[in-house]
Amino acid sequence: MRELMGIRETYGETLAEVGAENKDIVVLDADLSGSTKTAVFGKKFPDRFFNMGIAEADMMTTAAGLAAAGKIPFASTFAIFATGKAFEQVRQSIAYTNLNVRIVSTHAGLTVGEDGGSHQAIEDISLMRTLPNMTVLVPGDGFEIRKMIRAIVDYKGPVYLRGARNKYPILFDDKYEFKIGKAVTLKTGADATIIACGFMLSQAVVAADMLKEKGHDVGVINMSTIKPIDKEAIIDAAKATNAIVTAEEHSIIGGLGSAVAEVLSENHPCFLKRVGVRDKFGKSAPAMELIKQYGLMPEDIVAATLDVIAKKQ
Amino acid sequence: MTKKNAVELREVAKKIRVEIIKMLHCSQSGHTGGSLSAADIMSCLYFNEMNIDPKNPKMQGRDKFVLSKGHACPVLYATLAEAGYFEKEKLSTLRKLGSTLQGHPDMLLTPGVEMSTGSLGQGLSAANGMAMAAKLDDSDSRTYVLMGDGEQQEGQIWEAAMTAHHYKLDNICAFVDHNGLQIDGEVESIMGIEPLTDKWKAFGWHTIEIDGHDVEQILGAIKEARDTKGKPTVIIAKTVKGHGFTFCAGKVGYHGKAPTDQDIEEGLKEINKS
Ligand SMILES: Cc1ncc(C[n+]2csc(CCOP(=O)(O)OP(=O)(O)O)c2C)c(N)n1
Ligand SMILES: [Mg+2]
Numbered sequence: 264m265r266e267l268m269g270i271r272e273t274y275g276e277t278l279a280e281v282g283a284e285n286k287d288i289v290v291l292d293a294d295l296s297g298s299t300k301t302a303v304f305g306k307k308f309p310d311r312f313f314n315m316g317i318a319e320a321d322m323m324t325t326a327a328g329l330a331a332a333g334k335i336p337f338a339s340t341f342a343i344f345a346t347g348k349a350f351e352q353v354r355q356s357i358a359y360t361n362l363n364v365r366i367v368s369t370h371a372g373l374t375v376g377e378d379g380g381s382h383q384a385i386e387d388i389s390l391m392r393t394l395p396n397m398t399v400l401v402p403g404d405g406f407e408i409r410k411m412i413r414a415i416v417d418y419k420g421p422v423y424l425r426g427a428r429n430k431y432p433i434l435f436d437d438k439y440e441f442k443i444g445k446a447v448t449l450k451t452g453a454d455a456t457i458i459a460c461g462f463m464l465s466q467a468v469v470a471a472d473m474l475k476e477k478g479h480d481v482g483v484i485n486m487s488t489i490k491p492i493d494k495e496a497i498i499d500a501a502k503a504t505n506a507i508v509t510a511e512e513h514s515i516i517g518g519l520g521s522a523v524a525e526v527l528s529e530n531h532p533c534f535l536k537r538v539g540v541r542d543k544f545g546k547s548a549p550a551m552e553l554i555k556q557y558g559l560m561p562e563d564i565v566a567a568t569l570d571v572i573a574k575k576q
Numbered sequence: 577m578t579k580k581n582a583v584e585l586r587e588v589a590k591k592i593r594v595e596i597i598k599m600l601h602c603s604q605s606g607h608t609g610g611s612l613s614a615a616d617i618m619s620c621l622y623f624n625e626m627n628i629d630p631k632n633p634k635m636q637g638r639d640k641f642v643l644s645k646g647h648a649c650p651v652l653y654a655t656l657a658e659a660g661y662f663e664k665e666k667l668s669t670l671r672k673l674g675s676t677l678q679g680h681p682d683m684l685l686t687p688g689v690e691m692s693t694g695s696l697g698q699g700l701s702a703a704n705g706m707a708m709a710a711k712l713d714d715s716d717s718r719t720y721v722l723m724g725d726g727e728q729q730e731g732q733i734w735e736a737a738m739t740a741h742h743y744k745l746d747n748i749c750a751f752v753d754h755n756g757l758q759i760d761g762e763v764e765s766i767m768g769i770e771p772l773t774d775k776w777k778a779f780g781w782h783t784i785e786i787d788g789h790d791v792e793q794i795l796g797a798i799k800e801a802r803d804t805k806g807k808p809t810v811i812i813a814k815t816v817k818g819h820g821f822t823f824c825a826g827k828v829g830y831h832g833k834a835p836t837d838q839d840i841e842e843g844l845k846e847i848n849k850s
Contacts, residue, residue, distance in 0.1 A: 316735075320731075325704050328708070329706070331705065334712070
């Protein structure tokens with residue numbers, strides 16, 4: 264078992280770090296600053312921290328106004344409220360205007376756990392990916408989100424970063440290099456390639472090890488930028504293995520799996536299987552029990568991979 | 577810019593009204609009534625009150641204006657052209673392919689447009705963000721925002737009303753173009769918003785009620801807003817939708833209808849006589 268590292272905890276710490284370096288950074292939250300960890304920034308820089316109350320629509324458009332006036336706003340709340348409740352505000356005031364708002368959510372996906380389906384965003388990647396100008400990032404571990412936060416400070420245009428409630432297994436270290444739009448190959452393999460993001464990246468790594476024991480040489484790619492997606496990495500993997508599996512803690516409709524399928528079908532059609540939430544809402548339960556229940560375990564990735572390998576033969 | 581006096585502001589408003597109906601007649605698409613009801617307010621803001629430089633639209637420390645009721649952009653475009661942000665000839669390209677003058681304001685295309693709008697209910701939030709930034713920067717830049725009265729039905733406005741009060745944004749001055757009409761009919765019959773002034777008061781705002789076509793009253797209210805410290809001000813401006821032309825004044829049907837050939841002929845005659 265790998266050691267764990269907090270995603271939202273790292274967000275909070277990193278935000279406070281970059282906030283000390285760049286006075287243009289302002290932070291907005293909607294009464295969840297203790298959960299999203301923006302409170303760490305708020306404590307250090309109370310003048311640049313705006314608690315907007317439980318008013319996500321107002322928060323997003325206010326962030327746009329701050330950005331229009333030259334600030335670099337980070338706006339945080341749970342993923343479902345950031346992207347669902349305030350979708351049209353994000354569209355009109357942030358994406359349409361191409362403003363430098365950084366929407367950093369937490370509590371995306373099933374790993375929200377006990378709060379249940381109402382709070383588990385399984386459609387946020389899909390919603391944000393469809394917006395012109397929007398960049399969509401999903402960190403695979405704590406080190407990656409740290410690099411991501413630094414990378415988006417000076418980036419031009421709006422960004423959605425999908426964060427999480429749970430701690431993730433550590434996959435990288437401080438030397439990890441993150442570049443927006445660049446997929447990272449963790450492991451190459453001749454038989455198939457698993458393309459994953461977020462929490463499912465660590466599941467994919469375990470799956471690849473399990474497959475190795477079964478005699479299959481399977482690669483793993485971290486697709487932590489969903490948009491703009493690294494087409495080349497996908498096409499190269501398809502050419503090399505002709506068998507692709509995607510893995511995400513998100514609906515298979517509109518998320519990473521869809522994005523990869525779009526690239527494959529237009530460029531290099533090959534066997535594909537998507538591991539993800541299969542058009543269902545979440546439920547209340549401890550996070551890992553849900554991951555199991557919804558078919559997001561390494562065993563599920565293994566089964567999907569064996570399936571595509573069998574098909575291509 | 578040099579400040580114009582009341583007589584001149586009335587003349588400017590008249591010019592703005594003429595350009596509004598001309599450009600809408602040209603595009604044969606767009607919002608006539610809500611553009612005309614705001615012409616006097618726009619004249620006062622851009623030609624007397626606001627610290628702006630049309631030749632340098634991004635001037636540091638400038639005052640800002642957000643047209644929350646974005647559908648009324650013909651009044652904004654006519655005002656910006658009159659102020660010199662771009663040539664008046666551009667107005668005839670409204671809503672046409674390739675034009676910088678979109679059907680709703682686009683800050684990426686039109687010089688002088690501070691925020692893209694069109695989806696009602698968002699302008700005050702955006703203006704609040706600008707006002708917060710001004711406070712952080714110790715700038716005395718003020719932010720003006722114009723909302724519709726039907727638009728008051730949007731919940732986000734009341735979220736933003738709380739925000740402006742909570743953060744003591746006395747550098748915000750909001751207008752409600754209280755023309756009594758929205759698309760489907762009279763505001764009070766669709767979804768009543770009265771008592772509107774009391775609502776804003778209850779949200780902690782300084783409120784001023786004026787006749788939105790009386791230039792002196794508009795100027796007085798803007799000054800009162802500037803002198804009000806510690807809280808934001810809303811100016812509830814009683815107006816007539818389609819004001820200035822008999823063909824559309826007070827007519828709900830001219831919300832989103834462009835002037836016909838006959839309208840424009842009659843309208844130009846009428847305004848030249850006034
Ligand atoms: C969120 C949203 N819903 C609906 C519309 C369509 N719409 C455009 S104008 C309008 C009526 C606006 O009425 P009011 O605010 O009174 O404006 P005015 O009378 O000044 O034109 C509506 C419903 C819109 N632009 N945005
Ligand atoms: Mg109205």
